Amino acid sequence: MKDKWTRYEYRTRRTRDGLREATINNGRPRLTVHRSLKYIYAQVVDDAKGKTLAFASSLEKEVGGGGGKSAKNVAAAKKVGAAIAKKALAAGVKQVAFDRGGRIYHGRVKALAEAAREGGLEF
Numbered sequence: 001m002k003d004k005w006t007r008y009e010y011r012t013r014r015t016r017d018g019l020r021e022a023t024i025n026n027g028r029p030r031l032t033v034h035r036s037l038k039y040i041y042a043q044v045v046d047d048a049k050g051k052t053l054a055f056a057s058s059l060e061k062e063v064g065g066g067g068g069k070s071a072k073n074v075a076a077a078k079k080v081g082a083a084i085a086k087k088a089l090a091a092g093v094k095q096v097a098f099d100r101g102g103r104i105y106h107g108r109v110k111a112l113a114e115a116a117r118e119g120g121l122e123f
Contacts (some may be wrong), residue, residue, distance in 0.1 A: 012102030019099050023047050031084065031096040031116065031123060033109055038072050040108055042084040042116075044093055054087035056080050074111045081112035085119025098123045 002010075023030050024047050034041040041057040056063060058071035063079045070076065088096065103109050117123070 008102055015102055016099060019097055020047050023097050026097070028095050028097050029053055029093055030099045031088075031121065032099040033101060033103070033112055035101075035103055035108055040071075040077050040080050040112060042080055042112060044084065044088045044091070044096060053091045053093055054084060056083035056087060072108075074108055077108035077111040078115040081115025082119045084112075085116045085121045089120050094120070095122045 019030055022028075027048065029044050029046045031042060031044050039058045041059075042055070043052050044054040045052050058076040058080050060083070063076070063083050088094075098113060100109050100113075105113070113123075
């Protein structure tokens with residue numbers, strides 16, 4: 001059996017390649033999520049043009065991170081989700097494809113997605 005890291009890499013490549021093809025054909029940008037041990041990042045990417053339309057992370061001061069407060073909890077992920085929804089709507093994006101990057105839809109990733117939906121994004 002493959003080790004945990006190898007299976008994660010396979011899952012990441014499989015999901016990201018499929019989403020990239022689907023977003024180019026549908027015209028929807030991707031909402032990508034990267035979760036590290038300390039922070040969580042989200043960006044809206046238009047693969048057809050190869051440009052980032054909106055970006056938010058728990059490092060930003062307006063989101064609440066970086067000021068000594070913990071940025072690795074579910075509350076910070078909810079703030080990032082609300083911030084990325086606000087910035088994406090300002091950029092004229094309403095519908096996105098959710099790219100969790102091979103991560104399991106649980107915890108901080110789930111909190112970010114639900115906050116983005118509440119903020120007005122559709123995926």
